[in-house]
Amino acid sequence: MRFTKDHEWVRLEGDVAVVGITQYAADQLGDVVFVETPEVGKIVSPGDSFAVVESVKAASDVYAPVAGEVVEANTDLGSAPETVNSDPTGAGWFCKIKVADKAQVEALMDQASYDAFLATL
Amino acid sequence: MTDQTLKTTPLNAAHRALGARMVPFAGYDMPVQYEGVLAEHRWTREHAGLFDVSHMGQAKITGADAETQFERFVCGDYQGLKAGKQRYSLLLNDKGGILDDLMAGKPDHDGLFVVVNAACKDADFARIEAGLQGDAKLTRLEDRALLAIQGPEAAEVMAAHEPVLAEMGFMDTARLKLFGEDCYVSRSGYTGEDGYEISIPAAAAERVWNTLLEDARVKPIGLGARDSLRLEAGLPLYGHDADEGTTPVEAALTFALSKRRREAADFPGAERILKQHAEGADRVRVGLHVKEGAPAREGAEIADEDGNLIGQITSGGPSPTLGKNIAMGYVPADKAALGTALQVIVRGRALPAEVVAMPFVQQRYYRKPAA
Structure with missing residues (x-):
């Protein structure tokens, strides 16, 4: 699993990247009450705001970690947004992106680098 | 705003000890949540939530003419307010715009006890001080904390400390010894629930806060849940749902236009506000x-x-x-x-x-x- 400084995680399955937000991000947001996942077919670039996660207090953007095409969104989050809190790196995934360049995933932080990054916050 | 410039309430260390997430709010370092906004919201609706609202402005307005003088700034009837009662009112500019919303009451026989919003308090008190005439005087109560305890179990919790509190009704206010301290207490709040607001000397705030939290029915509640609770209760948040550009009629706060004041048409912006009151905004x-x-x-x-x-x-x-x-x-x-x-x-x-x-x-x- 790889990570961004905006606290998204990416897990490669073949040439498809599963994307979600990290435990740290979920804890910072608090109780998630609404998730807006990207539409299937959407073409995204790294850093594009492509999803929104809402707590009681505020809406926060989620950024595309890599370039590619959204091929699937986790529609279960519509009725169970709290899954983002209870299982952010598992059932709380946001969407799947068919990646243009796998090297973009490799270039992101690994677990050790992300942990070191969190320690600086 | 950097942390260095943020003010703190007398309960800052207590919030940090409880693991609160702190945020800047109205120039203060305040707890936005402890356990989580949803859990705190629900706890307050089902049990009793304890809030630190010490960032709000507290003052006494005293003098023989205190009520008459205070009325020059607001649309509420304070001459007609009975001792032991408080009333919600609005501080208005000359165009009838809302400068702040506030609570003012008569907890003792010494003028009015006033609570205003944190972000407005300096401007509010300066405006009132500059305009008071005769021997009427505004004294800021800077050495006081303000706690709110809210929820269906708040009354039972407080009655265990002082039985007389159970006899107060909504919007009753009193000055009394509570926890051995000189307190102003009102049966009111801003969550839609039954409960009390307690003004207490700053030096005693942490002891009283911790004493109340020893009761299993009481949990600390942050500003996050305070906001979602007041939203559900339909209560406006000043600076968001009402501001200088809105009048009491536009803000759907006509209940704050006391009858005597409407008839006398003697409050700031009365002409515009009364026209809207009659014809609609x-x-x-x-x-x-x-x-x-x-x-x-x-x-x-x-x-x-x-x-x-x-x-x-x-x-x-x-x-x-x-x-x-x-x-x-x-x-x-x-x-x-x-x-x-x-x-x-x-x-x-x-x-x-x-x-x-x-x-x-x-x-x-x-x-x-x-x-």
Whole structure:
């Protein structure tokens, strides 16, 4: 699993990247009450705001970690947004992106680098 | 704003000891949540929530003419207010715009005890001080903390410390010894629940806070849940749902225009406000149920059924109690009737909404049975 400084995680399955937000991000947001996942077919670039996660207090953007095409969104989050809190790196995934360049995933932080990054916050 | 410039309440160390997440609010370092906004919101609706609201401004206005003098700034009847009662009112500018909303009462026989919003307190008190005439005098009570305990179990919790508190009704206020300290207490709050606000000397605040938290029915509640609770109760948040550009009629706060003051037409902006009161305002604050999709928050546009933009949301979010999205906003008077179908625009998407009655969640203030 790889990570961004905006606290998204990416897990490669073949040439498809599963994307979600990290435990740290979920804890910072608090109780998630609404998730807006990207539409299937959407073409995204790294850093594009492509999803929104809402707590009681505020809406926060989620950024595309890599370039590619959204091929699937986790529609279960519509009725169970709290899954983002209870299982952010598992059932709380946001969407799947068919990646243009796998090297973009490799270039992101690994677990050790992300942990070191969190320690600086 | 950097941490260095933030002010702190007498309970800052207590919040940190409880693991609160702290945020800047109105120039203060304040707890936004402890355990989590949803859990704290629900705890307050079911048990008793303890809030630190010491950032708010407290003052006494004294002098032989205190009530008459104070009335020159607000639209409430304070000459006619009985001892032991408090009243919600609005500080108005000469155009009838709302400078702040406040509580003022008569807890003792020494003028008025006033509580105003944190972000407005310096301006409010400076305005009143500069305008008071005769021997009327405003004294800021800077050495006092303010606690709120709110929820259906708040009365039982407090009665265990001082039985006389159980005999107070909604909006009753008293000055009494509580926890061995000289306190101003009112049976009021800003959550829609029964409860009390307690002004206590700053030096005793942490001891009293910790004593109250020893009761298993009481948990500390942050500003996050305070906001969602007051939203459900239909209560406006000054600076968002009402401001200098809105009048009491537009803000749907006409109950704050005391009858005697309306008849005398002697408050700031009376001419404009009374005209609106008689004829209706062009636009008015309404409650909205956003029927599907994302919560509509402050700044979201409101459109009519044909998509014409007609107003803006001033605060909104999910209602934990109702399990649906609610909001307040301003719309033209002809779109303000209950049941009117509207739309709100969230991130470019039009979501169906309906004008509904406020409060969204029934208020549960304690009204004393008639004697």
